[in-house]
Amino acid sequence: MGQGLIPDQACSLVLRTRLGRGGLVVALCLWPGAHRVDVDAASVLTSRLAAAERPDTLLDPPVLRNVSHSRGTVEVNLTASPVRRALRPGSPTEAYAYNGTVPGPTLEVHEGDRVVVHFRNQLPEPTTIHWHGLHIPAQMDGSPLTPIASGAHFDYVFTIKRGTAGTYWYHPHPDRRSGYQIAKGMFGAIIVRAKDDPLQGIPEKLLILSDNRFAADGSVEFADPNSVAGMRDEVNGREGDVLFVNGQVGPSLPIRSGQLQRWRVVNVAAARFFRLSLTGHTLLHVGSDGGLFERPVEVSQIDVANSERVELLVRGTGDPGERAALRALPYDRYVPQTRPSDWNTPRDLLTLAYTMAPRATTPPVPATLRHVPALDTSIVAATHVLVLSQGLINGQMMDMARVDVHATLGATEIWQIENIVGMDHPFHLHGFQFQVLERNGVPEPFRSWKDVVNVRKHEAVRLVVRYDDFPGLWMYHCHILDHEDHGMMGVLEVHPPPPRKRS
């Protein structure tokens, strides 16, 4: 993926697999020479791989092919349809997919691009595409207010705001069915690139983290809502016992000793929280939901709540032939009543496999990445208090016909999100990136653009947001999909400013 791949690694993502019984070894170079891959060819490739033996090298999802010939326009075709494919290696089943692949193809765009997505819904039910984290008009946001009926077409048209380079994702957001559709396979990444990316040239990997669980026949398993398992899902959110990176189980990611890699990590799991560590390595945390920080932060582990993204620089400090594990460490986000018995067990997600190539010289990491302007908290128009309890915001379930928070276009406001129960709630605001000011009164250590903030058990988070550009109705909700689908959501209306009085 990515234009950043340097030539001598252009074929580093060679995939070897055996197709069929003949033991035919096929090597495919996954580097087409540009950052646009024909999606149809790529889907054939990945579905063949799924049918064959499990590949153990981490694959990038295909990239959506730009069919536009005009500069600055990215025009793509995206179809949601039922497919028969293996979500868990070796067990084909009925799934839902974007353009036939799971994960869906990656949407790659540049800041300032005009994006046209010709979307066709071939699912047997309504859906939407929510462009998670993008600052685009409300009617293009793919919220539950704008369902696309089964069999219908819709063109999502929007422009990528400058200064928003980063990692995002897209997923269905229909009323009450997001968890179901995403579990069936519908999610894909969005990469917004900047012309002046300070990390340009560093090889990139996309890591889409997900989980799922399956019945014996390989089908996606959902608990009966009236069973104890169903109640547990309703409280915890539905977690799966099989963990995936880019739809693969336990893949390996090659790295050369001394190499620097940029990882874009997206947590698309319905409820699972990933506390990541890379054995024997520290990580440089360089970015979050809305793009890069001002400077890298060295960490030994990193939390990725539901729907959050992190950008990391991984320094290949190991020796040729060594291996390291990207690990999901235990994290207690649960109430005692429904905490899983195995919550305390670390899980391996991926093996970082050092090639035998001799150690390369590690390129320097820039000390400063970009300027992240602070939102002006001296002109705050209002402070909204939102109380998160179990499945509820301010004691209420969402009503799409009700507006819970009113605001004026262009205003800067503070949201105080108070979690009064004993489990974490990752809070997402549609349409507008915000900045976290403090947690339980403690100022955030550094500034970043966020669209999801994990509000930990019994924690109060203050954030500041400015409603730029787009009036309309916007959702905010807990991004544990079961909570969202059960109505732990509210509606923000951004009103156009009143006409100015003539003096």
Added chain:
Amino acid sequence: MKRSSASVSRTIAPVVALLVLVAGVARSQTARDTILQGRELVINHACAGCHGGLSPVAEVKWLAGMQAPLQEFYVGPCAVTPGATPCFKTRARNLTPDNATGIGRFTERQIFNALRFGLRPGETPDVTITSHTPGVGNFPANPRYLAPPMPWPEWRYMSDRELWAIAAYLKRGLKPVSNKVPDSEGPPDFWASEYTPEKLGPYPFPRFPAEFEQAPK
């Protein structure tokens, strides 16, 4: 005519003002009475026996929840045989109106619903509950109940007026105290299989005299 009307309003204005004042005093008197009634019920139902760390009303920790792990309850076979399972530790929560650690972020209706129906205020929508049976009316289909030994199955028989008075006292008659009590443990169904309508018995209670009662002669 006009003038006389104006002079009439001038005459009655002080009277109206006085009436409004009296009504206002009467109204605030009612609120005060409600809170005092709630206070009396909280004292004579021994709420602080669990929720105040046994401290008397004069103490700062009055109703501020469990103070030490020694005050945890063990629910399940381990209550009889140490080490037996399942074993749930439950804790009396902070009932003062502190926003972060108490009940400050719950409405009086949510507290009423906790006392009448046993529904955990953090897990139950802030609505008027219209039945006593899960899934009927707007009683949650998967109700999440307060942990034992909170005796709401008996106290729910208090009158509406009494329960609202307790809620009013807790929310408006107490000063907030910060005391974070760890969440109670419990089964994943939040005690729903223990608090079925069958096990709870009828509400309201049967007419007097019931099977084992006798009417005075």
